[in-house]
Structure formats: structure tokens, C-alpha cells
Amino acid sequence: MAEEHKAPDWDAIENWDRRYYLHNTMAAAEHSFTGVERVDGNYITLSSGARLLDFQSQLVSDSLGHRHAAPHDAIKEAMERYGHVFFGMANEYRARAAKLLVEDILGAPASWASRVRFLTSGTEAVENAVQAARLFTGKPLIMTQAHSFHGMASGSTFLRGYRGNLTLQGQQGFSEVRDIPGVPAPGYIPIPPPEPTDFPAEGELPSLVATEQLIRACGPENIAAIITEPMFGAAGLMPHADYYRGLFDLLRRYGILWIDDEVLCGAGRLGKWFGYQLTEGVEPDIMIVGKGINGSSLPSGGMVVNEAIGAFLEGARWWSGSTWDGHPLVCASIVGTLSYMLDNDILATVHARGAYLRDRLEALARKHTVIGRIAGAGLYYAVDLVGSDGRPLVEADRYTNFSGDLSQYPNAIVSGACAEKGVFLGGFVPNTIKCAPPFTISESEIDVAMDAFSYALDRLAKTC
Template identity: 30%
Template sequence: MKDDGPKGFDLAQLLAERGAERYELHAKYLNHQLPRMLHTIGFDRVYERAEGAHFWDADGNDYLDMLAGFGVMGLGRHHPVVRKALHDVMDASLADLTRFDCQPLPGLLAEKLLTHSPHLDRVFFGNSGTEAVETALKFARYATGKPRILYCTHAFHGLTAGSLSVNGESGFRDGFAPLLPDTAVELGDLDALRRELRRGDVAALVVEPIQGKGVHEAPPGYLRAAQELLQRHKALLIADEVQTGLGRTGDFYAYQHEEGVEPDLVCVAKALSGGYVPVGATLGKDWIFRRVYSSMDRVLVHSASFGSNAQAMAAGLAVLAVMEDEATVANARRTGDLLRERLAALTGRYELLHEIRGRGLMIGIEFGRPSSLKLRSRWTMLQAARKGLFAQMVVVPLLQKHRILTQVSGDHLEVIKLIPPLVIGEPEVDRFVTAFTAVMDDAHSGGGLMWDFGKTLVKQAVAGR
């Protein structure tokens, strides 16, 4: 009998044979509630390929991505420069992750990242945004010798035990206590910050310059004033730029919209690798790193097994090069301004449309109680069942009727968050505004499939209680 040798692994064949089982496999082996939820709201689509800001299904229909994988796909999917960098680094067969040498790529990426925040000096590379936050929390506590971290209500900083301790949404925290010693303060409330700092045990305040949950921006002057208070009490300012950084808000970092703000630690992740490789980074001041890594005995006191791996570092360098070459930050600012202005012009036309807010290509669309009796009664019905159902009623037809993927900004929030790839332009703005206008017209007509779907959501919400 002829021996054909080892068969190897054929990814294309595996996907061809079993790709159609995707929802069944997930339901059986992963989070069984995800396919159930997707089926309920009609999001159980099958996407075959993606490029830039678009997906395509098996029938060749294109979908506009206004979600960017929760902000990971800053340059869109499969950017050719980033893709080539990953092929090149794998072809180079580098002696990666030996752990007892110093490879060039981490140093080069750190050097490049730090040019965008010249008041910072050093970088720790991990594998995610939550690891970047965990690093900042540990470094702040060790460097200051104080235990307590302040965070803002409604904040989101991750879901591991440390980052969960500074998560402002109780739904994420419930059942996972006890967590780290912490205290929540309202975003913008300097008096509350001052009171907590007077206790003398605060290591740091961690803050998103624009909160992802609800798209709420820190009030003008707050970050600068908070920084001054923290410095006075020998505590640190940690800027969580995991979602807002790397051009998302029309500046490289969102904290840079306010003059004079220089955080002690900055957390970045998500878009840093172009969506290809998990990566996170914590940027900080030299004295903080020197205090943590105070001797050769402490050289591995904080590390990550896959941190600084060659694929992530090469992808990060390629992403930063593309951002410079293609003026990505300027495009995010210009396109974001256009999209926000076009949407804001609709607020006077639709009574259910309450406010448009955000910066760059991080935009919140908030809905609110209508004035007319007919719409008000329907709104009240939805609110009584579960707050946030109307926003979901908008998200669903945007996908089902207009093939545009968006998300509700958070649990129980009547806010849609738009965080598309930073490469979109005027054609995508036109497509979204046209579709959104059609959905709003349908909602304000007082009938149609949208409100019928609302009844389905109400039944699901009541049944889930």
C-alpha cells in the first residue's frame, strides 16, 4: 500500500466541510446564549468575507460595518500593509519569545508609540485592553504605595478581576465580589474627587476621556483640574484610551483634546494591531517603571507570556505607518464631523431623537421620550418592559433592511454607538444617514414592522425577568 505521508492541516477544506455548522458549534461548545440572542434579534447572519468597512454574505450582499469589531478594526479589515507585515514577520522565522534576549521589534514599536505622547517614557506590552488596565492599576499601586483606585460611574475598563474592580456597571460586577478596594466618582465631579483624595489612600484615578458606555465626554476642563488635584495628593492619572486612542476621536489620543493634560499612565489596545493579533500596551513615566522594576530580582515581577510577540509588534508598526501615510487621524476628524453634523440636523425633525454627541468617529445617538400622545404611549410600553428596547428596535432594521451593523451602547441605554473603521468617507456617511432617516421615518409613522418587532422584544424582556 502506498504511503502518501502526513495529511497536514487544510484550513480551507475544514471550513468548506464544516463552516455551515458555525451557530450549532457555538451553541454546543461556547457561550450558548450568544446564538440564541442573535437569532432572537435577527442578527444570525453568515458573513463569508470582509474588506475595509464592509462584509459580504454568501449571496454577495454587502454590509456596512459601523461597529469595527468593538473598535478593533481601526483601519478596517485586512489592510494590505498590515497583512503584508504579518506575512513578512512569519517568513522571517525570528527567534521570537525566547524570553532571555531583547528582540528589536518591541523597542521599535515602543519608540514609535511614544512619539505621540512625548511626556511619557516607557511601554509595557501585553495582549489586550484589560491587560493594559491591569498593568496600570498594579503600577499605580506599587509606585505610590497606596491601595485604592478611583474610577467613574458608568465606566468600562475590562472584565478581569482587577479591571472589573473599576468597572462602573453593576451588571458586570454582580456575583464576582470581593474585588479590589475602589470607589466610584461621577465623571466631572471634582468635589467628589477632592473628598476621596483627602483620605490619603488613593493611588490613582482611571478615566476614559470619552466613556464608551453611552458616549459621554469628560466636561471641558475636568481632566486638567483632576490632574492637578491628583498631583497635589501624590496620586496618578490613568487615561484609558483602549477604545478612544489611535485616532478614534480625531486626535491620536482623546485626552489631547484638552490642553495641558499629561496622564501618568496611558492604556491602549484594540486598533493597535489592525485587528489581526491581540495586543495591549501601557505607556508610562520613567519613574513609575523604575520603581516597579527596581532591581534585577524584580525583572519579571510583571510580565506576559505572549507580550511583545513578533506578530503583534510587526502589526503595530505597520498600523502606525499606515496611519501616518494615509492621514487616518485627520480623516477620522473630518468624516466624524460630517457624520455628526448630518445626524444632528435630524434632531429637530424626529421627536424620538434626543441628542447626537461624541468626537471624531465615536458618536452616540440618544433617543428620548416623545411629545406626541401616540408615540409616547408606545415609548412608555417599551420603557416599562426594559429600558433600551427602542435603541435595539433601531439597530435591528438598520441591519435587516439596510445591511448596516451597529450596536446599542450599553445595557439599559437608549443610545446607539457608532465606532466605524477610521477609513470610511462621505459615501459611507451618505449610506448611513439615508438608512437611519428611513428607520426614523418608520418609527415616527406609528406603525409598521418596526413596532411589531418592538412587541417581540417586549415579550422577550418580560419572559427574561
């Protein structure tokens, strides 16, 4: 019998965490310690004993909830035989995970996809993809959407817009923003986001018109690739339905590769295996995966390449990779997750629960005038919060640089009030709440989350 777990001394844990851990996004002076005792299914149990329904799947990452048997049993089984095997040798799970993703899900050899490399994070996969695109084309420039997010390491962080900058404490609170020296970095060209101008426009989408002008200004002969997100993860933007068709046509016309970053939206999140499939007849040249491919049970990422890029890279000695490429335990967790999703028609579940969630959100919008646009698909909806004039409550909106008193931002007020009601729900940019529960969510749990959200919106309405 497993030994009973003894709760740690949380005072000591908090002390060590505050003293020795190098934290992200919050300064020590404002750091709120949230100890997690355990995670089970759709719930997080805090050291205080409080239990939160995880309506965000952590970072829109834990798609099967917490400690799901599919990845966990696969990891346990793999651990009977494997620890680490370096990339110069093959392991069973690396090949099985590759076959599942490239052949069973993406339809190779009849489809665009030819090969995948598994890496240890989405960031690392993004950086590999950018290198691959530059090496394959021999061109230096990468175009990148404003408001997108592709990771924080020196490389992916230069892909606009949210990046690894720092907000320092000055006389006016956290007001001094220090960007990474070198931003904007040579080699990366920001293109406009597909919002808000595209929606009210008639005829060609303004964001695509501007993108084409930039392509011509930079010279297509200098541009290796454009990197995009199907639905923006950090910013919570869902492009106009014509955006990807138009972008794809532009890229083909000018001979530019398309890197489709599906770290957050892939593996079923938008109700398709991958978000690009929401648009008929388009296909990426390189696709990045991560998060949901193993429910984030272990750190993972991956880069899928098309036939031409696959043949080019396999035909050469490409000095690339890291110690943990194709790690057997990570690959076992991918095999466990993807097999489970295939065997249990996970897309049907995402559609059914997603439709229920969307209805509940629309009902909330009829009650709360602070709700503006609701955008999304599958089990990912971004809810914009607006004032009585219909404008964003915090003016900077998605151009926020995260300075000032963040506790007064609408997303912070909503997440604080939801937590009081036992629900983990919030957002990244000030005016947008991201509803992205695990695929294992039930209708009654959606009801609980929506009641908490409604309570939070009443609280917000009193403050704005």
C-alpha cells in the same frame, strides 16, 4: 495562485457553534447566530450572503477597516522570520513598535511618556497598570468612574461600572441579576460619572466636587490612582470640556496618579493621537492602549508609563507579564498600523470624515425629535435617544443591568432596522447609538449609513 476558498457548511458550523462554544452576553435561548463568511475593507459578508457596512468598526476597534494591508502585510513579513519569542529575549518589532509609539507619536524624551509594555489585550494592560500604580505608590485604593468600562477579567471588572455580571432567566424572563460575589470590591472606589449633572451646572462641575469629597473621605494617602476614559466607550459619554482639566488639577493637588484608559479612544479615534490631548496641558501618568493601535488585526494592548514609574519599575525585578508580552507578530502589526497612520496623516482624514459625519448627524437631529444629545469628537459620536419629554426612553439608561426583554430596547430596534438596510450600527446601553466607522469610510458610505439610521429612527418613533 491561492487556492479558491470553499464556503464552509454553515449548517454544521452553526450546530457546532451553538453546541460547543461558550457565548458571551446572550443566553443560548435567545442567541441569534450571525455567521460571518468574510470581512473586506468596510464590509462584513454574512453566511446568508448579506453584506453589511460596518459603521461601528466592530467594537470601535477595527479602525482601518477589515484586513487592511498596513497591519496585514507587516504580519506576513514578520511571519517569514518569527513565530513566538518570549519576553526574556528581544525581537525587532517589539523595539520598533515601542520607539514608534513612545518617541515618534508621544514625543519622548521631551514628553511625559517614557516606556511601553505591549500585552495581549486592553484588559491585561489595565490590570498591569493598576498593579503598577499600587506598587509605585504603595497605596491600595483605585478610584473608578461610574459607567466606565475597562475589561471583564477579575481585576479590571471591579473598575466600575459595566462588569462581568450575569442575568439569569426567572419567571419574568431575564430578570435576576447576579453580580460577581465581592462587588463592590475592596480597593475600588466608584466616583460619579461626568454626566448628566455637569452640563446644566454653573461654577464647579458637580462630578468633580463629589470626587473631591470622596478623595477626602477615603484619604488621599490611601489612593494610588484614578482610572478614566477620555470619552466613555461602552456608555458613549463625552465629559464636559472642563472635566479633565479640573480632574487633573485635583489629582496633582492630592498626589494621586492618573491612569488614562485609551483602549477605545486612542490611536486617532477622537481626532488626536490620544484622547487626553483634547485638553490642553494635561498628561497621564500611565496610559493604556489597545484596539486601534493595530486596527485589532491581532489581539493587543499596552501600557505606557511616565518617567518616574518607568525608572521605578526598570530599577526593580517586577514579576509580571505573560507568555505573549511583546509578541513579534502583534508588534509587527502595531508597527505596520502606526507607520501607515503617521505616513498618511490619518488625523487629517479623521477630522475631515468626522466633520462630515457630525454634520449629517445634526441634520438627522433636525428631522427626528427622538435624537437628544449628540456627543463626541473625531470619528466617534454617541447619539442619545429620548422621548418627547427629552428624557431617556429606557429610564435606567446608563445604569442598565441588562435585564428584561432587550430586543425592545431602542438600541436593538435601531440596530435591527439598520441591518435591514445593510448597515451594522447599534449601541451597548439602551438609549445610545454609537457611530464609530473605520477611518477608511468614504462620504458616500456615511450617507448610506445615515439613510439607514434615519429609516431606523422612523421605525423607533412608531414604537415609542
